[in-house]
Amino acid sequence: MSICVADFPQTWQKPSSEELLAALKQLQVEPPIWNPGTSRKLILETYQNAAQLRREIAAYLSSIIKSSLAWIQDEDEKEAVWDEASRRLAERCGRAGMGEITRRWPLESQASSPFELVIREPPITGDSLGLKTWGSSYLLAQSLGRIAKESLSHIFSLGQSKESLHVLELGSGTGLLGIAAAAIWKSNVVLTDLPAILPNLAHNIERNRSTVEALGGNVDSAILVWGSDDGNAEQFDTKNQFKIVLAADPLYDDDHPELLASAIIAHLAKDENARAIVMVPQRDLATKKLTAKFLSTTIVSGLSVLEQNTLVGQDDWDEDGEDSGIECWWAVFGRQ
Structure with a gap:
């Protein structure tokens, strides 16, 4: 208009x-x-x-x-x-000035008709990065069908049921990526984040549960603090349960590369077919350094980089109205 x-x-x-x-x-x-x-x-x-x-x-x-x-x-x-x-x-004045919003995210599944997920984002105040839906999560969610056919074909070609294919998302935030994975992959996905993030994450899961289940998936949420065994949901007392681990835009602080690598090692199944998929936007020099540090840490920790790619996506709500296109690096990891 x-x-x-x-x-x-x-x-x-x-x-x-x-x-x-x-x-x-x-x-x-x-x-x-x-x-x-x-x-x-x-x-x-x-x-x-x-x-x-x-x-x-x-x-x-x-x-x-x-x-x-x-x-x-x-x-x-x-x-x-x-x-x-x-x-x-x-x-x-940008996303921080908008208060609570609800956004609809259209997605496609190769095995079903297009569908959409409805995601609530609470007001962005203070240290609330997990309450915003970041562009990289949507970019990776859009790529899940192709990733299943290419990078994870050895898993999905086995025709496993959702009950036997367990997927973990680390740092789920508002939940867009993990909920999309449950729907597109028809799998059982556990979305995790810090205690302060869980109420909104749980809300978004319930808002989209009927859509996910109609497409053949199942989704749940739980507290999981990287690098700690205290305060986590009991289900994580058993390690190495998940065939696939997902993470989008997980690196912000200097300690995140080691913490993320340790979380993947702790929860990725000890199976030569198990895979971790991580996407990190390359916003600036600091983010690129965190990515390089994460790569070196994973190798020392016992993970191998099986595939690396880049995709161009969007980080929206730019306050200055400038081009918000951003290059997102992503990689597939397996156990050495």
Whole structure:
């Protein structure tokens, strides 16, 4: 929809609260949703407004927030208008300003019709990286069908039932990747993260459980702290249970490479056919160094790199409206 700020009710016209609220509703920033085949060029054209239009909208919203709205007699109506205008302005300050959102993610399975997963993201405040759905998880989720046919063909060609194919996701966050794996691979997937992340993760699992089960999969969640045996779910007392281990965008701190490698070693089945798949966006020099450190750590820990690839994806909600395309490195690991 083309927006012209001049067509909206202006404060000098003394519009009613209903007119202002209707206009502000039209300016709501919707979460970007990308079909699996959508080109990167179209994504940028669709969801990144021109700089001039962004300035015009920001000025319009500011004019409402600064106005006394003296012609509106009801104080509650004034507050409703100010609150709505403030939300619209915050939405244009990036993902952190948006509060809670729910996003729909379309996916495809080679064995079934296209489907979508519905994922809730709570407000992004403080240390809450696990409450945002990162672009790499969607990129890897989109690739699961091809990975099953190519990199994991030795596993899926065996025709194992979901009960016998156990998959673990490390650092699941909002759960998009793990839930997608359960649906696309028709497998039993356990999604894990820190205690603070689990409530939202569990919510998203329940929201999508019927979709996953209709496609032949099963999904659950549990607490798993890398590098620790304390506070984890009892099911992890038994080590090396999982035929496949997944992780997307798991490296942020200097200690993460060793912790991630130790978690994979602890939970990947001691089977020559078992595989771990890890994707790490190469955002900057620091991330590239963490990736290199993770690679060297896995080799020392007893894992072999069987395959390495790169895919180009998107990190959305860029505050400056800049190109948010990003190269994502991913690799397949097996036991030495």
